[in-house]
Amino acid sequence: MPLRLYNTLTNKKEEIRPVIPGLFRMYNCGPTVYSRPHIGNYSSYVFADTIRRYLEYKGYEVKQVMNITDVGHLTVSDDTAYDLTRGEDKMEKQAKKEKKDPSEISKFYTKQFIEDEKALNIKLPHFLPKATKHIRQMQEIIQVLLDRGFAYEVSGNIYYDVTKFADYGKLSGNTLDKLKEGAGGRISDKIQREKRNHHDFSLWISDESHIMKWPSPWSDKKGYPGWHIECTAMSLKYLTDAFKGGKFNPKNFETIDIHTGGEDNIFPHHEDEIAQTEGATGKKFVNFWVHRKHLLVDGKKMSKSKGNFYTVPDLSKKGYEPLVFRLSVISNHYRENANLSFKALDQAKRNLEKTREFIYKLDNLPKNDIINIGFDFLEHKTWDFEDCMDDDLNTPGAVKVVYKFIKEVNKVIDKGGKIKGGVKIKVSEIKDLFKKFLEVLGLEVLFKEKKKKLEGVSEVEIEKLIKERDEARKNKDFEKADEIRKELLKKNIKLRDTRKETEWKIVDSSF
Numbered sequence: 001m002p003l004r005l006y007n008t009l010t011n012k013k014e015e016i017r018p019v020i021p022g023l024f025r026m027y028n029c030g031p032t033v034y035s036r037p038h039i040g041n042y043s044s045y046v047f048a049d050t051i052r053r054y055l056e057y058k059g060y061e062v063k064q065v066m067n068i069t070d071v072g073h074l075t076v077s078d079d080t081a082y083d084l085t086r087g088e089d090k091m092e093k094q095a096k097k098e099k100k101d102p103s104e105i106s107k108f109y110t111k112q113f114i115e116d117e118k119a120l121n122i123k124l125p126h127f128l129p130k131a132t133k134h135i136r137q138m139q140e141i142i143q144v145l146l147d148r149g150f151a152y153e154v155s156g157n158i159y160y161d162v163t164k165f166a167d168y169g170k171l172s173g174n175t176l177d178k179l180k181e182g183a184g185g186r187i188s189d190k191i192q193r194e195k196r197n198h199h200d201f202s203l204w205i206s207d208e209s210h211i212m213k214w215p216s217p218w219s220d221k222k223g224y225p226g227w228h229i230e231c232t233a234m235s236l237k238y239l240t241d242a243f244k245g246g247k248f249n250p251k252n253f254e255t256i257d258i259h260t261g262g263e264d265n266i267f268p269h270h271e272d273e274i275a276q277t278e279g280a281t282g283k284k285f286v287n288f289w290v291h292r293k294h295l296l297v298d299g300k301k302m303s304k305s306k307g308n309f310y311t312v313p314d315l316s317k318k319g320y321e322p323l324v325f326r327l328s329v330i331s332n333h334y335r336e337n338a339n340l341s342f343k344a345l346d347q348a349k350r351n352l353e354k355t356r357e358f359i360y361k362l363d364n365l366p367k368n369d370i371i372n373i374g375f376d377f378l379e380h381k382t383w384d385f386e387d388c389m390d391d392d393l394n395t396p397g398a399v400k401v402v403y404k405f406i407k408e409v410n411k412v413i414d415k416g417g418k419i420k421g422g423v424k425i426k427v428s429e430i431k432d433l434f435k436k437f438l439e440v441l442g443l444e445v446l447f448k449e450k451k452k453k454l455e456g457v458s459e460v461e462i463e464k465l466i467k468e469r470d471e472a473r474k475n476k477d478f479e480k481a482d483e484i485r486k487e488l489l490k491k492n493i494k495l496r497d498t499r500k501e502t503e504w505k506i507v508d509s510s511f
């Protein structure tokens with residue numbers, strides 16, 4: 001079955017097919033590197049990574065680009081969200097605060113970003129281009145927009161005239177008619193007066209007082225680009241032929257397959273990206289727009305003032321390794337708010353531990369071992385898993401399939417690999433399929449980790465020592481029993497005595 005995704009552009013689930021057969025070209029809006037990205041940002045990046053992983057599982061090649069916003073853009077309050085020329089520039093603010101050059105700030109936080117991505121086992125995009133390295137490309141697109149009448153210049157500033165783009169609002173539903181109702185007031189500063197229409201947005205701002213500034217063809221004063229234009233420039237450069245030969249040629253542009261972001265990117269950012277790109281090329285920008293809903297913490301939007309603001313290292317300090325966060329995020333559908341709570345994280349932690357123990361168990365069965373399991377077990381599990389993923393990337397469903405898989409195989413192994421009426425299959429086949437599922441979910445690293453962690457100890461040895469300990473306890477030789485417990489703990493094996501038997505589990509002191 002083909003993958004169906006919910007397309008924000010059409011407001012429905014649609015079969016996703018690439019423009020170029022066999023290859024998906026995907027762009028993800030990336031971080032602004034003036035501070036360490038928070039876990040809300042990473043819920044979006046995990047989502048994009050899951051799309052890539054599943055398309056790769058289905059045999060497609062994926063070319064993925066994520067931008068690094070390292071030029072300050074102005075953040076704005078909600079009521080002026082369409083206007084990037086108000087508010088504060090967080091990049092510049094941070095640079096001043098740390099008494100550093102903005103490029104040092106962005107280098108530092110880009111490094112942290114990549115550290116977090118790796119810790120979350122997010123595959124690094126094929127290209128991670130920086131906005132500051134693409135000023136020329138942005139200017140070339142802006143010039144085409146001026147030439148084609150979509151943009152205008154007022155005292156060195158360039159604005160996009162939203163009334164010239166008939167499709168404005170097609171992504172977010174914020175058409176100009178609707179926007180007009182909400183307009184009014186607040187046209188106080190110079191820039192608002194300069195604009196022809198209230199909702200026109202900046203493509204280039206000439207401002208010598210800005211720390212990061214570049215010469216432009218439109219003013220003697222240096223300036224800097226608006227935020228939206230960087231994503232147009234970098235997606236076109238790395239995913240299409242529009243800059244082939246070094247110069248922008250709109251004729252060489254071909255529609256991009258997928259563009260992702262958080263739901264807060266829909267308006268104005270993505271709406272404006274569409275206006276710019278389609279204005280400049282005359283062609284459809286992107287076929288599939290997919291957005292991840294906000295991550296909530298304890299049911300609330302994350303904010304520093306509410307005290308529910310976390311980064312990946314913050315969670316690690318609280319005892320939740322990065323993969324626990326990843327599992328917790330994908331245990332929610334991307335079109336619902338992932339509600340993170342310590343209860344949810346604890347659940348994900350238990351599930352991750354269960355996965356580790358299962359892999360350990362599989363690893364310790366003889367390679368060519370054969371067990372008796374339900375009829376068509378592998379086929380059924382593959383269908384169940386793919387049914388979930390194909391249906392709008394239903395990761396919570398796929399996670400459930402994985403835990404049912406563990407439960408069923410565990411049951412058979414615990415019975416010595418024999419059940420009535422089943423069929424014989426090799427343990428290695430079970431292991432291969434399980435690994436494939438974990439690869440889609442981004443948890444396949446657990447396979448590598450296990451081997452490292454349990455060097456020099458086998459299940460048979462553990463069971464033997466547990467039996468010896470049971471014997472010692474029966475004979476009231478508690479000293480010997482305790483010695484064995486400690487010996488196992490040194491090998492990362494923790495024991496738990498239940499009424500029926502002694503259970504053991506692998507612990508990792510590094511978490």
Ligand SMILES: [Zn+2]
Binds near residue numbers: 231
């Ligand atoms: Zn973007």
